[in-house]
Amino acid sequence: MLKRIHVAAGALALLTLLSFWTSSVWVECFQDEASVAAVKGTIVKGLFVLVPAMAAAGITGASLSKGRGGMLVARKTRRMRILAAIGALLMIPAALFLNSKATAGEMDGLFYLVQALELTAGALQIRFMILNVRDGLRMSGHLGGGLNHD
Template sequence: MIKLVHPVAGVIALFTIATFWLSTAITEMFASRATVVVVKMAIPWGFFLPVPALAAAGGSGFVLSKGRLGRLVNAKKRRMPFIAANGLLILIPSALFLASRARANEFDAAFHAVQMLELIAGIVNITLLGLNLRDGLKLKGKLRSSPLEASRPR
């Protein structure tokens, strides 16, 4: 069961965060202020999906990695604290701040600065989660290593 929970939870977290990021980027560039307000206010409600998914992925990954050694397992373990800290310390507070400002129709310099921080932190988490997905697929033998990776010393 845990071997199913881990990849499903990881994919849910990755795609949810990517959806938040894309929704923000697209509405900021192309949509009306009213649409930006709707998106900014909806994102905190969406936390009910990626937060438990990340917790499940991290916890199940910790259990699955017991007794396993190797570069890929270690890389995944090193990324998880950054993913969690980025989410808890930057992404969640930023989303709450932006939702509050959007609700009050305050699109000032602080809003735009925090929006930029959120977009940067979001793409960092998307990248790190994507790398974890890639390494998980390699560990399961569903993705081959590139020739350059195969020639690297371990």
């Protein structure tokens, strides 16, 4: 049961991150400022899905890895710590800031600087989540390699 919760939480977190990232890029490239503001507001609301999903994935992953060693466990743990730090220190504050600026119609240089940082950090988070999925599949034997292989 714990493994299913881990997989579901991780998948939900990854899909939520992907939807935030792609909707931000799409709206910036192809839509008007009102649409940008709407997406930024939706992303802030979506944090109430993303944050618990990331926490659940991290907590269940830590529980599942108790008593296990190896490079895959160490890499997944290190990535989750980085993901959490990026989320708490950059992504959540950036989402709130961008929503505030977009709602006020202040899409200026600072808005786009923070947007660029957020998109870059978001791409890194997505990459790390995908790598964690790959390593989780290897650990479970569903993908080639084993606990200590790359």
